[in-house]
């Protein structure tokens with residue numbers, strides 16, 4: 001890797017104007033804090049907005065020099081565009097929608113144009129800086145169009161994207177007016193990362209439903225390029241927080257705070273001011289705990305640290321006054337002359353004050369209604385190096401998936417928060433240490449550097465996969481050689497699969513009919529006495545007969561159950577029985593009932609469950625369940641379960657396309673053999689071919705075939721080239 005270019009809305013350094021003077025300060029936020037030391041260590045550059053307008057920046061050359069000396073490259077954005085892009089689309093549209101607050105989401109076409117403009121400005125800056133071997137890592141919801149814009153400018157670039165907020169379920173995402181553009185934007189990346197598998201699944205589901213791209217094991221093929229979506233839960237800088245406890249400044253701050261707090265126990269929460277964080281709900285629960293438990297009055301204090309944020313967006317302004325009122329009311333209701341139940345800090349604290357608070361807090365009450373990850377939960381547990389303290393965490397924070405030892409709550413259920421607070425305040429120290437030790441071990445191992453390294457490894461791996469597939473690609477040069485070999489041959493065997501190879505898939509199998517061009521092509525190839533054309537399919541024999549019976553081709557139906565040699569009759573290669581179908585059919589019926597859109601196809605000696613039309617995720621899940629159930633159901637029945645492209649098929653054991661293909665291959669001296677196929681059932685054909693044969697897999701994926709082409713369209717072009725001019 002040459003260099004790493006990190007691209008995010010904000011740089012890790014922010015330029016702020018105070019009393020007419022510009023100052024450079026570290027940006028607050030998980031990404032900036034977590035990656036600031038890592039990115040310096042790996043020859044990288046950070047590209048982003050510096051927080052002020054280009055005009056002001058130009059005035060102060062030394063500010064620009066300072067940023068560049070820290071490897072920060074600012075992107076110029078006009079004030080007007082910042083308002084429309086940042087306060088508009090980012091914070092009024094995407095943020096509420098992706099956090100499941102659709103009623104808060106507003107959309108304006110003008111703002112969307114600004115979002116496009118800003119993403120384009122970023123693309124131009126990055127494209128101007130990037131060198132051929134650089135790795136570009138784009139971050140977050142502000143820049144979701146950027147991967148595609150970069151792909152257009154730098155087709156070969158290595159581009160990763162990470163989303164720090166949740167990716168919502170399809171039912172929510174579909175509400176976004178420019179949803180297709182967002183998905184296409186993200187698919188420009190080679191690797192799209194999320195905090196959790198749920199978010200990854202939601203993304204792939206939307207890609208399937210809105211753009212029609214299937215995925216397998218997180219891989220999607222877009223215009224012949226394979227990309228991946230995967231989960232990478234972000235960690236924190238472990239040493240930064242665990243080391244802070246011994247820091248002199250933190251210790252002094254801790255002593256100062258302890259003096260003010262007296263013997264009171266501390267419940268702490270730390271958030272940006274945001275309606276997604278569930279702050280009013282948690283205050284009300286705390287108030288109720290005080291009402292129900294007089295013993296806590298006077299000896300528990302809730303330190304509520306709220307960092308000002310998005311003060312120009314109306315929902316934030318409203319929330320601020322709601323909080324002010326609520327804190328006043330609770331303090332008024334429960335407080336006494338010497339005791340205030342809530343310490344309300346509405347500002348950002350310096351790092352040593354934050355870590356002093358973490359190390360003091362007996363309970364961290366982290367109850368977002370939705371949160372991509374929530375690093376505060378991880379920071380708190382890491383900072384409590386003595387192992388004490390209790391974390392209460394809502395299950396709708398991404399962090400919940402890795403912090404199962406916390407007290408887990410549903411943030412919308414006040415009673416659960418109340419009970420969790422009571423449990424936390426009563427938890428024996430031994431139990432606190434037991435829970436925290438497990439989480440601390442995990443947080444130490446999976447820290448922010450590991451997160452970044454794993455993302456980079458996976459990105460490199462995806463690029464390697466693309467290269468491997470490209471190496472197998474049937475290039476124009478190889479195609480010429482294939483066609484020449486074929487033309488020189490006086491005894492050629494063509495083994496051709498049908499669905500997915502010569503025609504694209506349709507939702508219903510009966511709709512995939514061969515067009516006049518394909519039929520003409522097969523007719524021409526088959527009419528030449530030097531050729532033997534075998535259509536080797538999973539289809540039933542009646543369908544093959546109807547579609548190709550008039551041509552001089554050989555037919556193999558049901559993956560080799562039936563064979564019809566050129567000019568001959570249908571024959572089975574074994575004595576087969578279909579009696580077992582009575583037993584298996586009811587099982588498949590059950591799966592049809594449980595999976596809307598799926599259906600059963602019955603062939604002479606096999607039963608097929610099709611799920612191409614079903615919801616993609618449900619289909620995959622049900623297919624796995626069906627395979628498991630079938631595997632035990634067929635024990636002792638001499639049957640096999642085959643998995644094809646969106647189908648699960650049960651048939652007699654020992655039958656496969658490879659075995660059928662051997663009937664042509666064995667004992668004949670062919671001077672040219674070609675086989676084409678697209679799914680796992682065709683792999684059996686590829687495996688029985690001699691090493692010199694032209695084996696071609698249609699579509700991307702691991703295969704025993706020597707070559708790869710993208711689509712049925714390419715297969716037809718190849719056959720056309722072979723058929724012409726011989």
Ligand code: GDG
Nearest residue numbers: 029030031164307348349350351354371372373374375376
């Ligand atoms: C996005 C996602 C995801 C907070 N108050 C102070 C302060 N902080 C620091 C904390 C922590 C960070 O801000 C907030 O953590 P979040 O996890 O909420 O991160 P964000 O960057 O705001 O949000 C979120 C995250 O990205 C990472 O992917 O977890 O779900 O919304 O690091 O320590 N720092 C200082 N003073 C404060 O008063 N110094």
